[in-house]
Amino acid sequence: MTKGKKWVLEKHFQGMPKRSDMKIVEFDIPPIKDGSVLLEAVYLSVDPYMRPYTARFPAGITMIGQQIAKVTESKNADFPVGTNVLTMAGWVSHSVSDGKELIKIPPYPKGVPLSLALGTLGMPGMTANYGFVDICAPKAGEVAVVSGAAGAVGNVVGQIAKIKGCKVIGFAGSDEKVAWLKELGFDEAFNYKTIKDLDATLKSVAPNGIDCYFDNVGGEFSSTVLSNMARLGRISCCGAISTYNDTKPLMLPAVHGTLVFKEITMKGFIISTYKDRFPEWIKEHVQWMTEGKLKYKQHVTKGFDNMFDAFMGLFSGANTGKAIVEV
Ligand SMILES: NC(=O)c1ccc[n+]([C@@H]2O[C@H](COP(=O)([O-])OP(=O)(O)OC[C@H]3O[C@@H](n4cnc5c(N)ncnc54)[C@H](OP(=O)(O)O)[C@@H]3O)[C@@H](O)[C@H]2O)c1
Numbered sequence: 001m002t003k004g005k006k007w008v009l010e011k012h013f014q015g016m017p018k019r020s021d022m023k024i025v026e027f028d029i030p031p032i033k034d035g036s037v038l039l040e041a042v043y044l045s046v047d048p049y050m051r052p053y054t055a056r057f058p059a060g061i062t063m064i065g066q067q068i069a070k071v072t073e074s075k076n077a078d079f080p081v082g083t084n085v086l087t088m089a090g091w092v093s094h095s096v097s098d099g100k101e102l103i104k105i106p107p108y109p110k111g112v113p114l115s116l117a118l119g120t121l122g123m124p125g126m127t128a129n130y131g132f133v134d135i136c137a138p139k140a141g142e143v144a145v146v147s148g149a150a151g152a153v154g155n156v157v158g159q160i161a162k163i164k165g166c167k168v169i170g171f172a173g174s175d176e177k178v179a180w181l182k183e184l185g186f187d188e189a190f191n192y193k194t195i196k197d198l199d200a201t202l203k204s205v206a207p208n209g210i211d212c213y214f215d216n217v218g219g220e221f222s223s224t225v226l227s228n229m230a231r232l233g234r235i236s237c238c239g240a241i242s243t244y245n246d247t248k249p250l251m252l253p254a255v256h257g258t259l260v261f262k263e264i265t266m267k268g269f270i271i272s273t274y275k276d277r278f279p280e281w282i283k284e285h286v287q288w289m290t291e292g293k294l295k296y297k298q299h300v301t302k303g304f305d306n307m308f309d310a311f312m313g314l315f316s317g318a319n320t321g322k323a324i325v326e327v
Contacts, residue, residue, distance in 0.1 A: 004029045004094035007063040007307055009054055016245045016315065017051065019308055022063065029094045037079045037102075039069035039087060039095045041304070044325040045118040046311040047152075051244045063091035063307075068105065068117055079104075086117055093304050093327065106282075109290060113298075119152050119322030120289070120296045121282050127238060127271040128156035128214075129281040133164070135236035135267045136212035140165030143206045145225055148216030149189065150177035152322035153238060156285075157214045158186050159294050166212065169205050171221070173317040180320055184295060192221060202228040209233065209262075217242045223252045229264050237268035245315060297321025 003026045011021045032038050044067040053064060067090075071083040076099045079085065086103040089095035105117045112121075119125060131153075138144060144161040148154040149170030161168040162185045169188040170181045181189035188205045195201050202210065202225065209230025215222045218240025226235065243250055259266060288294035299319035301310035303326075310325045312318075 002029055002094075003027065004092060005304060006093070007091035009057070009059055009061050009063050012055060012059055013051060013245075015247050017308075017312065022308055024305060030096055032073055032075055032096055034075050036096050036098050037071045037076050037083075038073035039085065039089065039097060040072045041067045041069050041089075041093050041095075041327050042084070043068040043115045043118055044091060044304070044307060044327070045123075046307065046314060046323050046325060047124075048239060048241045048244060048314050050311065051315075061090075064088075065090050066118065066123065067092075068114060069095070084114060084117075086122070091307050109286060112286070112289060115298060115300075115324055115326075116296060116322075118324050119298060120156055120294065121285055123271060124152035124322060125156050125285055126274070126278050126281050128153045128160060129284070130271060130274050130277070131236040131238045131269060132157045132160050132212070132214050135265075135269065136214060136234045138164045138166050138212050141167075142211035143167045143169065143209070143230070144212040144214065145169045145171070145202070145206070145210045146214045146216070147171050147192075147221060147225070148239070148241065149181055149186070150174075150320050151216060152319075154214070154216050155181070155184060155297070155321060156294070159184055159288075161212070161214075162186075163288065163293055167206075169202075169210075177317075177320055180297065198224045199228065206230075212236070214238060215240075219243050219250060220252060223255065226255050226264075226266075227258055229258070229262055231262050233262060233264045235264060235266040237266060241314070299323045301325045303327070 008025050071079050074081050084105045144166040146154050146157045150172035158168050158170050168186045170186045171192040173193050178189040178191050211230050213225050213235045215237050216239045219242035297320050307325050
């Protein structure tokens, strides 16, 4: 009998995740019953949310996550052998499903890789679309700031902001990432690790204030952006990766006065709440890609056994664009 492999969360993460918090376990792949399919992982996603979300589950779980899998055996007529699907099976090489939670990946136009179902045409891309278009409600000519701008979500936000006619300012953690953001059409891009004074930088590129802030990082960086918002500005609170490995809550200046007197809207969201709208946004993104307005990069780590390293790359900033693991 062929063996499958899975990553088990042995211990809850404390601070930065450690390799010893997880282990790879082999298991017997069970035979499938009527109505079920056997899935083999093709690409697995590593995402920042996995760090805070694991705290909701007991130690000993199979590490959570989404993957693109291929049906390799089927006793379910809706999912014949060869079908590509999205599944939340977690960090596993093989899984059995009754089909209920599976999402079939539609055929993409020629040249668009299947793996984008985990990136620009998947959860991160949908996050960018909802979080920027619905929450920031951008108008042409407005100033938009994006943190984590060279990541899976951030790069899509910046490109949508350009499509919507904004002046787009991005922040990312290396000069190479900044160069890519400029290639994508960002009007201004900065390496937040090397700029001397964030406040002065923001005032120089957005002298009349920031209308839209798409926040991927939270923490002190975002407090400084918040203090530079324009009146009636909108903040989309997407993520707070700068705080995910903190062991003590961060104490920052109170923001309430700024929110009140500048009449700012600040909204957090979890994209799965809006999953019914994914088909509409996927169509829009495919259209923009076909028109050359929406580009992508993927950071591919090869090998199921290297999932932990790929995951940690999210916290060291190893990835430009979407981080995925190819089995
Ligand atoms: N609300 C939702 O439903 C939802 C959905 C998806 C993602 N998110 C959130 O959106 C954010 C981006 O996710 P993603 O999937 O696009 O990840 P990503 O940006 O592709 O990868 C993470 C990036 O975060 C940056 N980073 C790591 N530590 C940092 C720190 N201490 N300060 C500032 N930046 C840091 C790194 O880039 P640099 O080199 O630039 O530092 C790294 O490449 C995350 O906060 C995530 O939790 C939320």
